[in-house]
Amino acid sequence: MKKKCRICYNKLISILNFKKVALSGDFLKKNKIKNQKRYPLSIGVCKKCKHVQIQNIVNPKKLFNFYEWETGVSRSNINLISDLLKNLSKNFYLNKKSKVFEIASNDGSLLKEVKNKYKSFVLGIDPAKNLLKVSKKNQIKTIVDFFSYEKSKKIKNEFGFFDFCIARNVIAHTPNPNDIFKGVNNLMNDKSIFVIEVPHLESIYKDNQYDNMFHEHIGFHSIRSIEDLCKKNDLKVVDVEKIDSQGGSIRCYISKKNSKFKKNLKINLFLNKEKNIGLFKLKTWMNFSEKVNNHKKKLNKFLKELKIKKKNISAYGASGKGHLLLQVCQIGSNFLDNIYDKSKLKQGKYTPGTHIKIIDPKYIDAKKIDYLLLLSWNLAKEIAKQEKKYLKENGKIIVPFPNPHIFK
Ligand SMILES: [Zn+2]
Known part of the structure; x- marks a missing residue:
């Protein structure tokens, strides 16, 4: 585990531990699921410059030699x-x-x-x-x-x-x-x-x-x-x-x-804002794991309630951040039927860590899917536009951040 800051080389303090997770680019064919490798993942903050960073290093060749994002x-x-x-x-x-x-x-x-x-x-x-x-x-x-x-x-x-x-x-x-x-x-x-x-x-x-x-x-x-x-x-x-x-x-x-x-003076405004919300205070980051845990609980509760009502849920966007969210929140086939993604490189494969099948979004059908959990939530508007038909036929999209809610 890395103990020194990547920018100023001073000491790192651990603030968050996700235990072991599969790499976000490690999509699998069905027969390879059993051999999925998992790696420790914890986050630290630099005592001196307060740069927030990951403490575990995975060989970059494993991460980027076959990259699934175009x-x-x-x-x-x-x-x-x-x-x-x-x-x-x-x-x-x-x-x-x-x-x-x-x-x-x-x-x-x-x-x-x-x-x-x-x-x-x-x-x-x-x-x-x-x-x-x-x-x-x-x-x-x-x-x-x-x-x-x-x-x-x-x-x-x-x-x-x-x-x-x-x-x-x-x-x-x-x-x-x-x-x-x-x-x-x-x-x-x-x-x-x-x-x-x-x-x-x-x-x-x-x-x-x-x-x-x-x-x-x-x-x-x-x-x-x-x-x-x-x-x-x-x-x-x-x-x-x-x-x-x-x-x-x-x-x-x-x-x-x-x-x-x-230098544009605007830069100082940005810097002041960052400082004022506490980004460079240790205390801010020491409390971060509690914020994360609260969100995890909320998202699980949200999905559980839908399952109790016998709703069918799938997810949209087999993105890097999506795989981390699913793994950390332990959302897998217990909640989700499939994951839809436009990338042909991913379709037909299974998601890292959670092993859910990835399917072409052209098969999204409101008769079969009541709710789509949006993992690429940063593209909500773009995806809603693209899935107009699904929404019109009363399909619902769940946006997980900042708090889980239905897209309107
Ligand atoms: Zn530093």
Whole structure:
């Protein structure tokens, strides 16, 4: 178990223990269910910088070599991408002369858009071999590997500096964030902008989103923790915005420490808000496990009452956070018949830890399913729109956070 903070290397204090859970990406064929591996999972907070993080390390190769999440599958995600690119072109002059590098470029959805719309030079890096086929189809040059400072030296040799380095939902996943920041710094000059998107600790705390705390999500970030990372690696945050992603994320624009970019004063407002709700007090996190337990009880009670009334319940969204929630709350075939998910890579397989069959949402039928527990609750609006027919025929959707309730 990890005892030292990933940002400042001071001591970690344990605040939450989920015992052993299966990895959120470990989907199984039926005959493999018996051999499901489970790994300890506990959460700690740094005594000094108060960065909240996972204490157990699983070999990243196990987590990301076969990745079941495709960027291009979610409509909301496509919207976030085009919104980001508009900002980059308006505020930071993304254009056909720009060079754009994306870390964890996944299926190449973002870079494809950059290439088609802005005609820039693009390069991606991603460890998932299975996604290479998709990025090849998108004609995006992709290095199949993890990004690191070492790797950045080779990239710099071959391609030089980049005007934009983008890491969406990467920093939260990395066991050594300082190394990523150092590597990106190596690819930047005084005009470069580094964009990151991370789930915001403020939302995680306020809405009690403990389902975000699974092995793939290693660190839970605030503006303060991002500023700490920047300071350690000669960078600075120049702008920030809150975005509707992963249940509430922040998008930070970062430059070299000595660049001419001025710091937007908005950043201080964000920092003050984080401080005022107590995100950097130990006491806040010492009480977190009680908040988690209360939510667990509420969700179980909610489902039990439906079962007593002989209602049929299934779930929607075989997402990483969903598998953590089901495992921690011990919701399996005792409550759920099936789980529906649009990803063809997941359909026909069984969910990690809880072993529920995953089925194509086109089979959702209000005659057979009274309630759908929405595990990808951050996409509630998008999924409700998509499941209009089900809702119209009196099917109900349960949103588990902040407290379990019926979607209206
Ligand atoms: Zn620390």
